[in-house]
Amino acid sequence: MQEVREMVCIVCPVGCHMKVTSNEGQVTKVEGNSCKRGIGYAEAECTHPTRTLTTTMRIKNGEVPMISVKTDEPVPKSLLMACMEAINKAKIQAPIHVGDKIIENILDTGSNIVATRNCERKA
Amino acid sequence: MEQRELVIIGGGPAGLAAAVEAYDQGIRDILIIERDSELGGILQQCIHNGFGLHIFGEELTGPEYAWRFIEEVKERGIDYKLNTMVLDISEKREVLAVNEEDGLLEIEAKALVLAMGCRERTRGALNIPGMRPAGIYTAGAAQRFVNMEGYLPGKKVVILGSGDIGLIMARRMTLEGAKVEMVCELLPYSGGLTRNIVQCLEDFDIPLKLEHTVTQIHGKDRLEGITIAQVDAHRKPIKSTECFVECDTLLLSVGLIPENELSREAGINMDHITSGPVVNESMETSIEGVFACGNVVHVHDLVDFVTDESRVAGRCAASYLRGKHSSEQEDPIVTKAGEGIRYVIPHHIRHQLLQKENKLFFRVLDIYSDVKLVVRCDDQILYSKKKRKLAPGEMESIPITDQMIVNMEGYSEVTVEIQQSGLGVRECKK
Numbered sequence: 281m282q283e284v285r286e287m288v289c290i291v292c293p294v295g296c297h298m299k300v301t302s303n304e305g306q307v308t309k310v311e312g313n314s315c316k317r318g319i320g321y322a323e324a325e326c327t328h329p330t331r332t333l334t335t336t337m338r339i340k341n342g343e344v345p346m347i348s349v350k351t352d353e354p355v356p357k358s359l360l361m362a363c364m365e366a367i368n369k370a371k372i373q374a375p376i377h378v379g380d381k382i383i384e385n386i387l388d389t390g391s392n393i394v395a396t397r398n399c400e401r402k403a
Numbered sequence: 404m405e406q407r408e409l410v411i412i413g414g415g416p417a418g419l420a421a422a423v424e425a426y427d428q429g430i431r432d433i434l435i436i437e438r439d440s441e442l443g444g445i446l447q448q449c450i451h452n453g454f455g456l457h458i459f460g461e462e463l464t465g466p467e468y469a470w471r472f473i474e475e476v477k478e479r480g481i482d483y484k485l486n487t488m489v490l491d492i493s494e495k496r497e498v499l500a501v502n503e504e505d506g507l508l509e510i511e512a513k514a515l516v517l518a519m520g521c522r523e524r525t526r527g528a529l530n531i532p533g534m535r536p537a538g539i540y541t542a543g544a545a546q547r548f549v550n551m552e553g554y555l556p557g558k559k560v561v562i563l564g565s566g567d568i569g570l571i572m573a574r575r576m577t578l579e580g581a582k583v584e585m586v587c588e589l590l591p592y593s594g595g596l597t598r599n600i601v602q603c604l605e606d607f608d609i610p611l612k613l614e615h616t617v618t619q620i621h622g623k624d625r626l627e628g629i630t631i632a633q634v635d636a637h638r639k640p641i642k643s644t645e646c647f648v649e650c651d652t653l654l655l656s657v658g659l660i661p662e663n664e665l666s667r668e669a670g671i672n673m674d675h676i677t678s679g680p681v682v683n684e685s686m687e688t689s690i691e692g693v694f695a696c697g698n699v700v701h702v703h704d705l706v707d708f709v710t711d712e713s714r715v716a717g718r719c720a721a722s723y724l725r726g727k728h729s730s731e732q733e734d735p736i737v738t739k740a741g742e743g744i745r746y747v748i749p750h751h752i753r754h755q756l757l758q759k760e761n762k763l764f765f766r767v768l769d770i771y772s773d774v775k776l777v778v779r780c781d782d783q784i785l786y787s788k789k790k791r792k793l794a795p796g797e798m799e800s801i802p803i804t805d806q807m808i809v810n811m812e813g814y815s816e817v818t819v820e821i822q823q824s825g826l827g828v829r830e831c832k833k
């Protein structure tokens with residue numbers, strides 16, 4: 281069965297409006313995307329939607345009370361809340377630097393939680 | 404009075420990119436003045452991703468994007484002063500600033516870059532009737548509370564206004580365990596990026612109520628609820644549609660205003676539509692040697708474009724300082740917002756001075772689908788492209804190509820406009 285879906289590519293803020301044609305769940309045609317990431321997004325969205333999660337963590341002994349973190353690979357959309365719970369339970373200490381792995385392979389998704397800002401130890 | 408070659412006001416992405424570019428063009432005596440306790444501007448609290456795809460070819464969060472530019476500034480040893488607030492600038496480029504260490508600072512700059520960003524419209528600007536209980540914040544203030552201070556402002560939330568910050572905060576508060584009841588938008592369309600409607604509202608089943616507004620605030624000490632109502636075509640609330648929504652927090656995301664008190668007082672010519680200074684292709688304002696870039700000129704939804712624009716400002720400030728730049732070089736071409744276009748930046752173009760990053764930036768007035776976007780000088784078409792969808796919430800840009808520059812020669816005006824498809828090229832009224 282051929283199916284046509286209108287969707288917005290959310291990979292970047294350009295937000296291309298795409299027309300996605302699929303057959304038996306297989307994407308056969310993508311129109312309206314401005315770059316090839318749009319095609320990958322359309323395929324994923326039709327089969328297994330994923331999202332990058334960004335949030336914050338409380339940090340001990342830091343110059344600031346909170347640091348920002350993200351999943352280094354998108355995780356299944358259905359696991360967002362479960363990931364939040366796992367992240368909120370974890371305890372961390374300064375110093376932390378951009379790119380540091382804080383939780384490895386969160387919930388067996390293959391994605392790591394990494395820091396997105398620096399936080400030195402409180403002077 | 405202290406003398407400096409180049410002073411940059413604001414250490415957000417705009418100020419940082421301008422500083423780095425000016426340095427790379429050979430200017431060494433640069434000072435960035437920032438009122439916050441760290442560099443990076445609004446990006447430090449925008450922990451979500453979606454920044455940098457165009458500049459870095461990868462998707463970064465706000466703090467990561469800021470960090471890259473902060474590193475570049477530090478590597479070059481560019482001077483900056485934190486916790487320092489600029490109070491006044493003069494048409495002679497004298498800067499008056501204050502901080503705890505130095506007290507009052509007076510600096511005379513040979514060139515200035517204004518990069519003060521923008522701030523949020525507040526409840527006062529909206530005039531919602533009712534009490535003044537706790538629990539009403541701008542969305543950006545709530546973003547700062549949650550992301551930087553680690554404090555959740557409430558549990559049951561309504562968001563008024565569907566600008567990007569509001570949408571982002573709907574998701575953020577949901578992830579942190581609050582219940583976001585709805586987002587109300589006065590207009591028939593959202594002011595935010597479509598991607599944010601998808602990943603911040605639809606992903607979490609948060610309703611977006613278009614053509615709705617808040618008509619009453621309830622609660623004495625703490626917010627207890629609000630009355631919402633549908634609005635008619637004149638945006639007036641329809642009494643019979645009023646209903647009560649219980650909530651302890653109301654976030655306002657009703658737009659940003661470029662922060663231009665300094666520019667106005669210096670006597671810089673302003674555009675009343677963008678609320679920012681009038682600028683030319685070099686991002687120079689009406690005062691010679693004073694440049695401006697980023698959200699202080701017009702509100703951007705993409706930081707990548709802020710970076711592009713700011714590099715132009717930094718480079719042109721550098722060539723101004725080296726005397727390679729003269730504002731009386733030639734008569735500028737005036738850009739004009741035609742049919743369906745709200746504004747066009749830059750306002751003037753001197754085509755010999757165009758830089759490789761120069762683009763025409765503009766916003767449309769309404770939602771359009773299947774139309775043609777046209778740039779023309781009189782009836783000469785310089786650019787024409789079919790567009791599936793155009794929305795006021797998404798800034799558009801068209802690169803100014805070498806061919807376009809050649810074709811512009813001899814004209815005094817260039818118009819950006821929307822043409823309904825199928826109608827063909829409209830006759831030019833002489």
Ligand SMILES: Cc1cc2nc3c(=O)[nH]c(=O)nc-3n(C[C@H](O)[C@H](O)[C@H](O)COP(=O)(O)OP(=O)(O)OC[C@H]3O[C@@H](n4cnc5c(N)ncnc54)[C@H](O)[C@@H]3O)c2cc1C
Nearest residue numbers: 413415416417438444445453489519520568697698705706
């Ligand atoms: C909530 C939100 C979400 C966003 N999401 C995205 C996104 O997903 N993707 C994307 O690409 N872009 C996004 N943007 C846009 C991007 O962040 C902005 O366009 C960019 O930060 C603007 O940079 P700027 O340097 O002009 O302003 P700012 O970042 O606001 O920096 C201005 C700086 O000037 C300082 N300043 C102001 N006045 C003075 C003074 N008198 N003296 C000294 N210092 C002063 C301020 O403290 C501030 O640090 C978002 C913006 C917001 C607000």
Ligand code: SF4
Nearest residue numbers: 289292295296315318
């Ligand atoms: S298709 Fe490419 S340009 Fe368009 S939104 Fe997706 S990633 Fe951005």
